[in-house]
Amino acid sequence: MSDASVLAPLTVLGADGAPVALGTFWADQPVVLVWIRHYG
Amino acid sequence: MFCREQVARLSPRADEFRALGAALHVVSNGTVQHLNWFMEDTEPDFDGSWTDPSRKSYDAAGMLRGRLRTLGPKAAAQGLRAARGGHKQKGVKGDAWQQGGVWIVMPDGSVPWTYTNDNAGDHADPDTILTALKAAVA
Numbered sequence: 001m002s003d004a005s006v007l008a009p010l011t012v013l014g015a016d017g018a019p020v021a022l023g024t025f026w027a028d029q030p031v032v033l034v035w036i037r038h039y040g
Numbered sequence: 041m042f043c044r045e046q047v048a049r050l051s052p053r054a055d056e057f058r059a060l061g062a063a064l065h066v067v068s069n070g071t072v073q074h075l076n077w078f079m080e081d082t083e084p085d086f087d088g089s090w091t092d093p094s095r096k097s098y099d100a101a102g103m104l105r106g107r108l109r110t111l112g113p114k115a116a117a118q119g120l121r122a123a124r125g126g127h128k129q130k131g132v133k134g135d136a137w138q139q140g141g142v143w144i145v146m147p148d149g150s151v152p153w154t155y156t157n158d159n160a161g162d163h164a165d166p167d168t169i170l171t172a173l174k175a176a177v178a
Binding site: 012 | 147
């Protein structure tokens with residue numbers, strides 16, 4: 001695995017329900033992106 | 041309970057990630073209502089808390105999914121650890137069989153380190169993530 005291009009266009013939803021592209025997270029700084037199992 | 045354990049271990053370390061110039065974002069897969077409930081219940085100190093009900097990002101990142109990964113003997117043993125730590129599960133708000141993981145992504149899109157959870161109780165130790173991040177930003 002060498003790049004995050006597969007993730008960059010995918011979107012996640014914020015608390016307001018608005019979609020945000022994952023690629024915006026690392027546009028300006030490194031990011032630690034953690035996927036957890038579920039909210040329970 | 042595992043998600044709560046993971047959040048409880050990561051959230052107090054958020055400033056250590058920021059000190060290295062990185063942001064800490066956490067993604068789950070419930071509904072937006074689940075996301076808001078969890079944030080109010082746990083008040084995590086993350087730079088972003090998000091949800092991906094489609095689980096497309098999980099699939100793209102190669103995260104594992106399976107009933108035995110959630111209910112198998114490894115997860116059961118680690119469930120005792122989480123329970124002893126006081127992490128109580130409050131229902132299933134998302135895909136019960138989906139496992140998680142971690143990617144460190146640099147501004148150029150490179151991915152110097154990843155961790156893919158093997159089962160429900162398996163997640164990267166914050167110290168391990170911080171060590172990988174230090175190496176990535178050095």
